[in-house]
Amino acid sequence: MSEAGKGSSSGSQRLVPQQFMAQALQLAEQGLYTTDPNPRVGCLVVKDGQVVGRGWHRRAGEPHAEVHALQEAGEQARGATLYVTLEPCSHHGRTPPCAEAVLRSGVRRVVVAMRDPNPQVAGRGLEMLRQAGIEVEVGVLEKQARELNIGFVSRMERGRPWVRCKLAMSLDGRTAMASGESFWITGPAARQDVQRLRARSSAVITGVGTLLHDNPSMNVRAAELGKPSLDESQIRQPLRVVVDSGLRGRPDAKLFGLEGDTLVAYGPSRVAADAVQEFQARGITLLPLDENEAGLDLAQLLKELAARGCNEALVEAGAGLSGAFMRAGLIDELWVYMAPKLMGSSARPLLDLPEVTTMAESVPLELQDVRQVGQDLRLIYSPPAPAKANL
16 A cells, blocks of 8 residues: 555545645755755655654755655665655765665655756756656645745756845835934834844845944844744854945944854945955955946846855845845845834835836736734735836
8 A cells, every 4th residue: 555545543544745745845944044055855754654754954064854864764764655855966965965875775756846956966866766766756846845945946047046125114115214213113023033034044135324324233143033942053144245335334343243254245446455455354255246337236246146055145225225136126025024103204215216207117016925923014025027127
């Protein structure tokens, strides 16, 4: 009898492949904050309808999900079915190929949620299994698996991270008072939610205006995640990126002295040599970018972040830089936290965008999710491709 049709007792529920894969995806989610730059992967070994092995990838350089699950299953893996959320790797990296471990285990069948978009794998792991006589099925809960690793997929298929832009605004669409005061628009629950969004990101991008006005930390703080199972030692600090075309920022700003790496993107034509030397003398990494009519080449910045292994990038900036990313068509998701308050017409707007004089020129957005977070609303939008082209 197949693993989907036999249970431990006559009253046990029959489980279908989608249900086993859903369990594997839940395991994969445990690596949400820790696996970067690797994908989040979960795995189950199922024998006669019972799960005999579980595993998930914890962090780069450590064993992959399949290895953990097969070790737990032991000899029970022979003749079993392996459910894994991503195609087993076939190349030597920091760990041996998972496909070889699967072959040695003696499993009869492998069910995979999605092919690995990494060109080094790209179906080779699946073909290795098929050549060895293992039955292979691909595409079970593929949409959910891609969503879990949307940044990894973006880096492999588009050569840039998946970009989210976080914005906090009042009910009347304002992000700060005319003076620049913005602490705090949203409540503690929304700020905790942003900490979790920041924790899953590979890089957090801000602008020099925010650096000068707020002197932010831009780091992840375990105590504010609302995840009691995580401590500081498990937190992977994202790369902090400051977009500062003229190097106007202060080299002694708070974020440069915190744990984790910081990168400053600037325009060489706008900066004197002594300013560059001052940053470098403090051990701050500088990234020169090309310039165009809109300013620094933000697409080049994203390409550089991808080369550094960044899967998901979070833009936490003011209306100017957030608007620049929007105008360049580089934002994949807008995360808008809306507070139940009014700030008045003189307060600062959400995004700095070109003047719109007719409704036909307005930018349509697609609502992906809405939920209440404390007293605030969180709205997730995606800019449609046509809108990106018209900005």
